[in-house]
Each structure stands twice: as structure tokens, then as C-alpha cells.
Amino acid sequence: MKVHVLRFGHRKKRDIRVTSHCALVARALGAERIIIDGDKDDKAEKTLKGVNERFGQGIKVEQKAWKKTLKEYKNKGWKIAHLTMYGETLAKAMPAVRKEKRILVFVGAEKVPGEVYKIADWNIGIGNQPHSEIAALAIFLHELFEGKELERKFPKAKVEIIPCQKGKNVRQLQKSKGKS
Amino acid sequence: MKVHVLRFGHRKKRDIRVTSHCALVARALGAERIIIDGDKDDKAEKTLKGVNERFGQGIKVEQKAWKKTLKEYKNKGWKIAHLTMYGETLAKAMPAVRKEKRILVFVGAEKVPGEVYKIADWNIGIGNQPHSEIAALAIFLHELFEGKELERKFPKAKVEIIPCQKGKNVRQLQKSKGKS
Numbered sequence: 001m002k003v004h005v006l007r008f009g010h011r012k013k014r015d016i017r018v019t020s021h022c023a024l025v026a027r028a029l030g031a032e033r034i035i036i037d038g039d040k041d042d043k044a045e046k047t048l049k050g051v052n053e054r055f056g057q058g059i060k061v062e063q064k065a066w067k068k069t070l071k072e073y074k075n076k077g078w079k080i081a082h083l084t085m086y087g088e089t090l091a092k093a094m095p096a097v098r099k100e101k102r103i104l105v106f107v108g109a110e111k112v113p114g115e116v117y118k119i120a121d122w123n124i125g126i127g128n129q130p131h132s133e134i135a136a137l138a139i140f141l142h143e144l145f146e147g148k149e150l151e152r153k154f155p156k157a158k159v160e161i162i163p164c165q166k167g168k169n170v171r172q173l174q175k176s177k178g179k180s
Numbered sequence: 181m182k183v184h185v186l187r188f189g190h191r192k193k194r195d196i197r198v199t200s201h202c203a204l205v206a207r208a209l210g211a212e213r214i215i216i217d218g219d220k221d222d223k224a225e226k227t228l229k230g231v232n233e234r235f236g237q238g239i240k241v242e243q244k245a246w247k248k249t250l251k252e253y254k255n256k257g258w259k260i261a262h263l264t265m266y267g268e269t270l271a272k273a274m275p276a277v278r279k280e281k282r283i284l285v286f287v288g289a290e291k292v293p294g295e296v297y298k299i300a301d302w303n304i305g306i307g308n309q310p311h312s313e314i315a316a317l318a319i320f321l322h323e324l325f326e327g328k329e330l331e332r333k334f335p336k337a338k339v340e341i342i343p344c345q346k347g348k349n350v351r352q353l354q355k356s357k358g359k360s
Contacts, residue, residue: 014197017195025311028310029307029311086343087344088345089331126330130231131201135201135205135318151307161309166297
């Protein structure tokens with residue numbers, strides 16, 4: 001399954017860390033691309049470039065307006081899953097979402113235009129309490145990939161973290177060969 | 181099961197939104213208390229006070245140093261689960277964690293002292309890629325409560341969001357009676 005993420009309404013001053021966290025989560029949990037809408041700002045892109053170089057190639061970051069993006073994806077036959085506390089339950093929506101092959105996950109901010117609720121194939125609440133778009137994205141991807149996303153390998157990594165009970169075990173990989 | 185969260189190393193300038201997101205996630209996904217270590221800052225506490233008043237009483241926020249907190253919880257017999265990308269896998273750790281009755285979840289920042297890895301009963305990686313403490317906390321609580329946390333009801337709410345496929349359905353509750 002192909003998953004891209006559209007991060008709506010990035011505000012340069014206020015959102016830099018939140019948007020970077022969204023992008024890192026998208027990468028770590030199996031999305032292939034994140035499109036950032038809102039203020040022009042390449043900080044998240046730079047952060048992810050560094051992480052991709054060190055921990056393996058995992059996500060592409062681009063900046064594009066949300067309306068144009070939704071239209072393009074719709075025209076190409078992608079399905080849109082909009083994460084919102086007002087949406088139907090995750091348990092109810094997920095079986096249908098899992099049947100699809102290409103999902104664009106729309107991650108909102110405080111005020112998402114009403115139009116998005118109409119365009120979306122699913123409006124999904126990761127619970128119906130206010131919390132965090134980063135958390136909503138994480139739980140959505142975790143459910144979508146059924147936990148397998150946590151074992152994903154990233155090509156061309158320079159280092160690999162080996163899980164361990166105490167301390168840190170960081171394996172240096174050969175730069176020339178990349179990671180198998 | 182009782183779950184408290186210890187947010188380590190809050191920096192007033194840099195972390196306000198990240199710490200607030202951690203607190204909102206802790207509340208929405210079933211933790212009863214969040215302790216914030218680091219810079220003195222009552223912004224997250226104010227945010228959560230407002231959310232508790234509107235959406236129902238769900239979490240207590242306090243500020244206390246991490247070392248003192250860990251010691252106190254340890255002495256009272258709580259188990260410590262430290263979320264870190266260097267830790268053992270979630271799948272491996274979770275069966276033992278679920279058997280406990282009182283868990284303090286230690287949510288780190290970039291540089292967590294080595295001491296914490298030793299004090300913790302579990303060091304758990306929500307994957308072994310760098311991402312977000314907010315996402316790590318969300319997935320940990322979601323796995324711990326096995327999805328039931330998303331259906332949790334909050335007492336004394338003024339409004340309740342009713343899940344729906346399109347648009348928003350917000351139910352006003354009687355202030356005097358609170359939420360049943």
C-alpha cells in the first residue's frame with residue numbers, strides 16, 4: 001500500500017516543531033511522501049534530509065497548496081483519509097481503508113475548511129477528544145500497517161539502532177554498500 | 181490500570197507545543213496525571229485546564245523534577261516504562277507491561293541521562309527510528325489499553341463530540357448535571 005501525508009496549514013513561526021514531528025512520524029511509520037501546505041518553510045525538509053541520510057532513505061518532503069494537492073490526488077484515483085476529532089471511529093473506518101492501495105492522509109490544524117470534510121473519502125476520529133495531529137497520524141499509520149511498520153528497514157542507512165533492554169546499541173553500517 | 185506520564189526536560193521556549201501535545205495525548209488516551217520536568221512553565225497546565233473544563237475531567241498536570249519523581253514512584257512500587265528509540269521492541273515488552281497495575285511512562289527529549297535507562301523497568305522503542313515523543317506516547321498508550329482508550333468517557337464535560345462521517349456533531353451537555 002502507498003501512503004502519502006498532506007500536512008495542512010503549516011505556520012512558520014508556530015508550527016515548525018509540530019510539522020517536523022509529523023514528517024518524522026510519517027517517515028518512521030511507513031509513509032512515502034509528505035506534502036506540506038501553508039507558509040513557505042524548508043525546515044522540515046532539511047530535518048528529514050538529515051534523518052534520511054543517517055537512518056536510511058524513507059520519505060520525500062515537498063511543499064504544495066492543499067487544494068491543488070487534493071485535486072491532483074483525487075484525479076489520480078487516490079483515496080483521502082482526513083483525520084479529525086469530529087470523524088467516525090477508527091474501528092469503523094479502518095477495514096474499508098485497509099482495502100485501498102493508495103491513501104492520502106490529510107492531517108489538519110485547528111481550523112480545517114468545511115470543504116475538506118466533503119472531499120474526504122473518510123473523516124476519521126482517532127478518538128473524539130482534542131489531542132494532537134502527530135498522535136493521530138501515528139495511531140492511524142500504526143493501525144493501517146498493523147504494527148508491521150515498526151519493523152520496517154530503510155535503505156542506504158549509515159547507522160542502525162539495534163533494540164536493547166538497557167543502554168544504546170548503534171551499529172555503524174558501511175557507507176559504500178548502504179544497508180541491506 | 182493507573183498510568184501517569186513524566187515528561188522530561190521541558191524547555192520553555194522550544195517545547196511549549198510539544199509538551200502541550202504530550203499532555204493532551206496523555207489525557208485523551210487514558211493517563212491520569214502528567215508530571216512536567218524542566219523549565220518552570222504553566223502553559224500546558226492552563227491548556228489542559230481549559231480542555232478538562234470543556235471536554236471533561238481527565239488529567240492532572242503538575243511540575244516536578246524528574247529525579248525526585250522517579251524516586252517517589254519507585255518507592256511507591258510503580259513500574260517505569262521509558263520510551264526511547266534505543267529500547268527493546270514494543271511487541272516484546274508489552275505483555276509484561278500489561279500485567280502491571282501502576283505504570284509511570286517516562287517520555288524523553290533529545291538527551292536523556294544514562295541513569296534513566298538503568299532506573300527504568302523497561303526501555304521501549306516505538307520502532308527504532310527517530311520520530312516524536314508525542315507519537316511514541318500515543319502508540320504506547322494505544323497498545324497498552326488495546327484501543328479501548330479511544331472510547332473513554334470523561335466526567336463533567338460541557339460538550340461531547342458525536343462521531344460522524346461528514347461535518348461536525350457537537351452535543352451540548354447540561355452544565356449542572358455534567359456528563360453521565
